[in-house]
Amino acid sequence: MKLTVIKIGGNVVDSANARSVFYEQLRTLNTATILVHGGGKVATELSASLGIPTTMIEGRRVTDAETLRVVTMVYAGLINKQLVAELQSHNINALGITGADANCIRAHKRRHSQHDYGFVGDVDSVNTKFLTQLVQHDIVPVIAPLTHDGSGQLLNTNADTIAAQVASALAQTFTVDIVYCFEKLGVLKNVENDTSLIPSLTQTEYTELKANGIVAQGMIPKLDNAYSAIERGVRSVRITHYSNVNGGTLLTIG
Secondary structure, eight states, X not given: OEEEEEEEOTHHHHOHHHHHHHHHHHHHOOSEEEXXXXXXXXXXXXXXXXXXXXXXXTTEEOBOHHHHHHHIIIIIIIIHHHHHHHHHHTTOOEEEEOTTGGGOEEEEEOOOSSOOOBSBEEEEEEOHHHHHHXXXXXXXXXXXXXXXXXSSOEEXXXXXXXXXXXXXXXXXTSEEXXXXXXXXXXXXXXXXXXXXXXXXXXXXXXXXXXXXXXXXXTHHHHHHHHHHHHHTTOOEEXXXXXTOTTOSEEXXXX
């Protein structure tokens, strides 16, 4: 059985028109589907309105106690349920969850020798049995980027990481592909120029681009997670525009 794990973020989450275009793309997939979403812009805006500063380290959000409250409200509440409601209107039966629901994704608080990321989680395990049951009943799980530690603590976890970890865990049961959808055409040599699209990218080429600063900031964790997923059994990873789930940049180990 084929399974596509799709992550959406950036302007797709923020724009009703973009989401509508994306849902039509989703309907064309002839596979079981799991949808993972981010929501950083909405969380950042709400944090600013509440006077809570946003701190990023290498494209990853630092999550103190107040920021955790904000992202829980935004990710698990507003964004997750809006997506689920809209998917239902496109005749896609969806169920919105976080990593805490049904013990879906357990994680631990990140330990780092140089930086304190706060209440940020790194994934330990995925409840593949639960997710398998959902997709086998034609339900699309819509996963908000929150996990838990098993002791009652919610943790903010990068949505790209969740997509890669979920896909890797399920690769033992399904033939799994990952699609990262956002507002750019794919991986670009120049983020201001869509004609600089890189149609395919090996891991060796990525390492060189990262070292030269051509690939930077938020694209780094996305690509790191993607290549890790391929190494752990995911068939393919594609980074593409939300209007073309079969386009963009195809990643290979190389």
